[in-house]
Amino acid sequence: MDRPEFQLEFFRPRLRQFTAAGAGNRSTCISLNLPDWAGEFGLNSTRWNNRIIANTYEAPFTQSGKTILEGHCYWAYKACLWDVLVQNPQTPGWKALKAYWSSGNSSSLKPSVTNAFKWLISYAQAANFTNCVVRVELADSLVRPNTNSTGTGFSQTNLPYKSGVTIPGKIFAVDYDMGDSNVTYADSVSEDQANNGPNGTSWNSGSFGRDDGVDTTTCTDPGTLLKVGWNDASEWQRHMVTCTPGTYDLYIRFAGGAAGGQLNVMVNSNDISGTITLHLLAVIPLTQLILFPV
Numbered sequence: 001m002d003r004p005e006f007q008l009e010f011f012r013p014r015l016r017q018f019t020a021a022g023a024g025n026r027s028t029c030i031s032l033n034l035p036d037w038a039g040e041f042g043l044n045s046t047r048w049n050n051r052i053i054a055n056t057y058e059a060p061f062t063q064s065g066k067t068i069l070e071g072h073c074y075w076a077y078k079a080c081l082w083d084v085l086v087q088n089p090q091t092p093g094w095k096a097l098k099a100y101w102s103s104g105n106s107s108s109l110k111p112s113v114t115n116a117f118k119w120l121i122s123y124a125q126a127a128n129f130t131n132c133v134v135r136v137e138l139a140d141s142l143v144r145p146n147t148n149s150t151g152t153g154f155s156q157t158n159l160p161y162k163s164g165v166t167i168p169g170k171i172f173a174v175d176y177d178m179g180d181s182n183v184t185y186a187d188s189v190s191e192d193q194a195n196n197g198p199n200g201t202s203w204n205s206g207s208f209g210r211d212d213g214v215d216t217t218t219c220t221d222p223g224t225l226l227k228v229g230w231n232d233a234s235e236w237q238r239h240m241v242t243c244t245p246g247t248y249d250l251y252i253r254f255a256g257g258a259a260g261g262q263l264n265v266m267v268n269s270n271d272i273s274g275t276i277t278l279h280l281l282a283v284i285p286l287t288q289l290i291l292f293p294v
Ligand SMILES: [Ca+2]
Pocket: 187, 188, 189, 190, 202, 203, 204, 205, 212, 213, 214, 215
């Protein structure tokens, strides 16, 4: 973030009194001679965030003879949503409370006083930082330049999602690198282009976990909270690891909704496996995982 946010956000509601939401705010600010102003944005993918910052907020422009450099406010820091910096889980009790409220306080869904208290407390405890998913890839998209002269910009190169990933060891699919679509991953939908917001095409079909185009959701597999799903043809993810050159055995842990899935394993862009068909003995539920040696 390139400016203090509190003051800037204060001005935004005032501006909305004068303009249609999201339109004409720049000219309104200039005509009102406000000392500073900001746009607000959020609820889209890392790819979208990084490009909007580079092309809108960090690009000076001239209007009415004045050079403007706009500040920006990112929306929620912490919420149950999957596209915020810190996501706290929704507990079963919290969901039951929401169902009661959204029903119009249906008597059949009304919790006991004891349960209502317990569920609210469990929700508060779930919001403890240690129980949350912290989205470092989203922070990366907000602070890393889109491009730079050293070629380390968000759209230019990948950065490791977690440090210290080595082999021999486990590489979790969801720990793919940070960076732009077609740099660290390829996915059929990597941002909501149609609506510039949350009401169009979902870029993460799993609606939980990382805020990239890769489709991630919750997982009960040992050692990770998240898994990658919805892998369509030609999609891929890149993982940066540290290892000693040598010969290794590779085991792929996967699940599938139908037989016939295929994948290739590449090292430094070289296909080392050829096309592997993931044979399933039967249609396996998505929650069931098997080991497959290659
Ligand atoms: Ca996607």
